[in-house]
Amino acid sequence: MDESPPDEHLSRLMARAQQGDSHAYVTLLRAITPRIRQFVRARRGFLGAADVEDIVQEVLLSVHAVRATYDPARPLMPWLSAIVRHRLADAGRRHVRQRAHEIGVDDLDVTFQAPPANNREETFGDPDALAQAIQALPPGQRQAVELLKLRELSLKQASGLTGMSIGALKVATHRAIASLRRALQGTDDE
Amino acid sequence: MKTDELIDRLGRDVTVTRPLPPPGTRTVMWMVWAGMYLVVVTVMMFVVMSSAGMVPTPSYLVQQSAAILTGVVAARAAFLSVIPGASGRVWVLPAIGVVTWAATLLWSGVLDLQASGTFGVTSQSDWPCVVSMTVGGVVVGAPFFWMLRRGAPLTPGLTAFLAALAALSVANIEACLTRPHAFALTVLLWHGGTVAAVAALCALLGHRWLQWPDMTTQ
Numbered sequence: 351m352d353e354s355p356p357d358e359h360l361s362r363l364m365a366r367a368q369q370g371d372s373h374a375y376v377t378l379l380r381a382i383t384p385r386i387r388q389f390v391r392a393r394r395g396f397l398g399a400a401d402v403e404d405i406v407q408e409v410l411l412s413v414h415a416v417r418a419t420y421d422p423a424r425p426l427m428p429w430l431s432a433i434v435r436h437r438l439a440d441a442g443r444r445h446v447r448q449r450a451h452e453i454g455v456d457d458l459d460v461t462f463q464a465p466p467a468n469n470r471e472e473t474f475g476d477p478d479a480l481a482q483a484i485q486a487l488p489p490g491q492r493q494a495v496e497l498l499k500l501r502e503l504s505l506k507q508a509s510g511l512t513g514m515s516i517g518a519l520k521v522a523t524h525r526a527i528a529s530l531r532r533a534l535q536g537t538d539d540e
Numbered sequence: 541m542k543t544d545e546l547i548d549r550l551g552r553d554v555t556v557t558r559p560l561p562p563p564g565t566r567t568v569m570w571m572v573w574a575g576m577y578l579v580v581v582t583v584m585m586f587v588v589m590s591s592a593g594m595v596p597t598p599s600y601l602v603q604q605s606a607a608i609l610t611g612v613v614a615a616r617a618a619f620l621s622v623i624p625g626a627s628g629r630v631w632v633l634p635a636i637g638v639v640t641w642a643a644t645l646l647w648s649g650v651l652d653l654q655a656s657g658t659f660g661v662t663s664q665s666d667w668p669c670v671v672s673m674t675v676g677g678v679v680v681g682a683p684f685f686w687m688l689r690r691g692a693p694l695t696p697g698l699t700a701f702l703a704a705l706a707a708l709s710v711a712n713i714e715a716c717l718t719r720p721h722a723f724a725l726t727v728l729l730w731h732g733g734t735v736a737a738v739a740a741l742c743a744l745l746g747h748r749w750l751q752w753p754d755m756t757t758q
């Protein structure tokens with residue numbers, strides 16, 4: 351924490367970012383990301399690294415979306431802390447809602463035969479093959495799959511990030527899934 | 541996507557962003573709109589419908605002053621509630637405003653009782669005012685919600701409640717101007733009930749109206 355830039359410096363960077371200075375903005379986001387990560391870990395110690403990173407990214411997107419609410423005459427950290435606190439609370443509420451709609455399947459084997467362990471035919475196949483197949487996709491299709499299927503962003507969010515239209519994203523995703531299916535069927539046949 | 545990639549993309553997306561004016565300034569901007577609405581409706585009622593002739597009593601003026609005060613502090617609190625890092629107890633002043641407003645109406649009710657021997661609770665139903673306040677609240681409140689959407693929806697329910705309270709305080713003044721009431725308790729029950737019901741509904745729906753801005757809007 352001692353090596354982190356002072357708050358006045360962050361405030362100046364944000365003021366320059368509000369004036370459209372891209373370099374200052376990237377510098378600011380890189381400076382605050384470790385602080386956000388530390389804050390999230392401190393408040394949600396039970397979360398895994400991937401979940402922490404998801405919340406960090408959500409906070410960064412929120413900072414970007416509401417950067418007009420920052421008053422350059424005020425310190426940055428209270429402003430940022432409020433966003434992090436509320437986004438953490440939102441994530442907690444979302445988690446509770448999802449849990450409330452999930453159905454426990456502990457007794458699944460009473461009704462259905464339990465699948466044998468490591469049965470690759472019954473699942474999506476070899477994770478390594480899937481990763482390779484995704485990497486082999488054309489850049490547009492790969493980006494669409496990463497954002498919509500892996501990161502589970504909405505079409506609007508993905509469109510905002512990539513600059514692609516929603517229609518183009520849908521087409522790219524559809525083609526990507528078809529390509530992946532073909533590629534994975536090929537590896538299974540082998 | 542990795543966080544570093546996201547940061548690079550956000551950096552590429554950044555454009556000139558005008559900081560929001562302070563909550564006090566935004567309150568004044570909205571009050572100008574609300575004031576224009578009040579003037580237009582009042583002129584229409586007094587000129588077109590020839591309902592001039594109502595002489596405002598001191599207790600009436602106190603009631604309307606309390607309503608205006610409530611509207612102003614509720615509006616400022618709503619604008620404050622969409623600024624990250626602002627005070628966490630924005631609801632305190634509006635709560636004081638509501639209590640003051642209700643107290644002025646109760647006191648006027650006591651004066652009515654002394655003068656007429658009744659509170660007049662059952663003497664007058666007030667559905668026209670319910671409709672008038674709801675419509676007026678939408679006219680005055682719609683630009684308010686539009687202004688709020690530029691902020692951060694940290695507490696959407698509370699923000700929507702405060703915005704509705706501010707808009708309906710103004711709409712209440714319009715309803716009292718255009719349709720004089722014989723008893724203050726009628727105003728408390730019908731107007732107060734309308735404010736409470738609509739503001740509660742807005743609080744419930746706040747999270748639908750005030751969401752984190754989508755990246756596509758930037």
